[in-house]
Amino acid sequence: MAKDAGIARQTVVGAFVIGGVALGLAALVLFGNMRLFSTNKRAVVVFQDSVSGLSVGAPVTFRGVRVGAVESIKLQYDQAGRVAYIPVVVTLDPKQIHVMDTSHAGGEPLQLKDVIAHGLRAEQNVQSFVTGSSNINLDFYPGSPEQLHPNVSNLPEIPTHLSAIQKIKETIGDLPLKELATNTNAAVISIRDLAEKLDTDIPPLVTGLRQTSDQSQKTLDAATQAITDLRDHLDVTLANVDHLLRSSDAEIQQRGADLHTTLASATRATDQARATLESVHGMLAPRGAERDNVDAALRDIAAAAASLRGFASDVERNPQLLLMGRRQ
Known part of the structure; x- marks a missing residue:
């Protein structure tokens, strides 16, 4: 009897454990937005610039709509060309993309190489200026050059496109900041010298102008008085002539x-x-x-x-x- 009771107790504990694991997996699937049997597609985006702020799990969006996530970030160095590549592997969820009217394509699903040929490009955007985190955004840029790196990864590659912030960084990086700083310093020194000269030369000039103004005022007063007297004499003379x-x-x-x-x-x-x-x-x-x-x-x-x-x-x-x- 005791042996049967022990076996029954172990059975109950095992069933409880199995039920807890099942509940945990169900909660993880429902609330963690996971798909254990999804058909996600993997692709790679190769960057040569800094990917600061980009981390594993960062969202991959298309014009703000999340269509995937960053799976891995690695660094590969080409010793022959002395070039460093940063391949970022992303997973794309086809269920997030609904293809309209596939009758003209024979009902075939959306192919990544087709949208890449039509100008699909990836760019790194700042997701938050506070935390400095970044994400990868996908969009169409028709006419943008398609620069691929077949030796970096065997996965389908999405070409990169410089974002507005990256263009600003490149522009700032190309500026001759040292020369600008030197010229600015020289300009500040010239302005300071000019201010000192003005402080030295302007007070005498102001004094001279004030004296000239006083003399001009006196001359004007004398001329006004002479004109007044002449007018009185002219009035008398004109009266006599009349x-x-x-x-x-x-x-x-x-x-x-x-x-x-x-x-x-x-x-x-x-x-x-x-x-x-x-x-x-x-x-x-x-x-x-x-x-x-x-x-x-x-x-x-x-x-x-x-x-x-x-x-x-x-x-x-x-x-x-x-x-x-x-x-x-």
């Missing part, structure tokens, strides 16, 4: 009538003298010397009479001729 002109106009108006009467009398006297001479001219012999003298006198009297008439007309139109005279 008064003189008005007085002259009044006097000319007063004397104009007398002058007109005098000129009229002179004209009449000239006409009478001319008539007298003409009478005398008629009495003189045609060829005598007295006749020539009388003719000359008549011509002079006629010219004088014409001048008097013209002057009388001018004075009548502009009485100021008596004061100002004729303008040449």
